[in-house]
Amino acid sequence: MFLEYIYGMANAKFILKEPKSKEETLIYMLFRYQYKRFKYSTGEKILPKFWNEDKQRVKETKQFPQHPEFNTRLAKFDTAINSAFRRLLNDGIQPNNKLLKEVFEAELSGNILQPRKITFLDFVEKYIEESKLHKKEGTVKVYKTTQKYLKSYSEKLKKDLDFDSINLEFYNQYIAYLSVENNLSANTVGKHIKTIKSFLNEATDRGHNTNLDFKKRKFKTIREESDSIYLSVDELKKFEKLNLSASPRLEKVRDLFLVGCFTGLRFSDFIQIKPENIITDKNMIQIRTQKTGERVSIPLHKTVRNILSKYDNKLPKAYSNQVMNRYLKEVASLSGLKEKVETTITRAGKMEKETNSKFDLVSTHTARRSFATNLYLADVPTISIMKITGHKSERSFLQYIRVTQEQNADKLLNHPFFN
Structure with missing residues (x-):
């Protein structure tokens, strides 16, 4: 159901770079998916007078005898981008323009890439998108806040966070990152660790993760007694x-x-x-x-x-x-x-x-x-x-x-x- 929802939001169209030009102009492919846009130059050029804007293909006219081969090449672009998008989703990977370009060009050339192993951050993004459909707004907000800190930590390290890297060394370094560099309280740090453990439990249940370091006793949720008051x-x-x-x-x-x-x-x-x-x-x-x-x-x-x-x-x-x-x-x-x-x-x-x-x-x-x-x-x-x-x-x-x-x-x- 979720994939059908996502697939339904994806579509490709072809447009001319300069539709009113008197000379040949480039044809661009625009692929819209999940509220994002991927733009790609097909490298093909055409005189605008031979272009059918409604069908987004070359007009079938004797004045342009190459139209069958030309339209076949555009159809290959269309098929390749849709195949690339579906391949990423079926492999459990949240698409973005960089990944989409990589898989699309491989599809186009006939060199099918091996399924890319989903990273921890890929999974978190995918899981948050799913959660928007059936979880409370407050829960999704908590997930997104934890994701924000994970992303900033990943950028600081200049490397992706994969499942194998979520170990006790990560735990100690990440707690220091949250508490020292971001000045978060112990209880707030604890809430982030709790959310990370929720992500990992879900990923483990789905078969994406086999690293169970997060279940170790030392990979614990930090908590200190709150000084909250009550009224008698x-x-x-x-x-x-x-x-x-x-x-x-x-x-x-x-x-x-x-x-x-x-x-x-x-x-x-x-x-x-x-x-x-x-x-x-x-x-x-x-x-x-x-x-x-x-x-x-x-x-x-x-x-x-x-x-x-x-x-x-x-x-x-x-x-x-x-x-x-x-x-x-x-x-x-x-x-x-x-x-x-x-x-x-x-x-x-x-x-x-x-x-x-x-x-x-x-x-x-x-x-x-x-x-x-x-x-x-x-x-x-x-x-x-x-x-x-x-x-x-x-x-x-x-x-x-x-x-x-x-x-x-x-x-x-x-x-x-x-x-």
């Missing part, structure tokens, strides 16, 4: 009590944020809640999440019920995530979140410390993290919370929530074991 139930009450009637934009942002805080939904999901998602007789929200496609059922907290009632079950249209985050900081400041919070981040192997007011650290994702943490501290069973947040393992869930050592100890004090 008391802090959320302060948000709710704010009188923001004088600022409709802040009031709307505050209300949407609170819906996220008491449903645990991602920003992309809580802004999509519609009347049909509200099951009134069961007092819950049922919605299919954008990221995972799973259907979740969430009890309606009284705060959410009040907000839905305020808007007649039709939540206001949200601003973009970026704008929401900017306005949220204003709301958080007005609610009194002025305490200083120290955050750390690792760049180029060095830990950097920074002190910010808590309101500066609030974002739309704080809502989801607050939901999970507050429910955990309220002794809601972990498995029940994970059913809503979508965490697959308790380990990943416990890394996600924000519980201090003191809070954990307080929680344990009420456990029968300590009484």
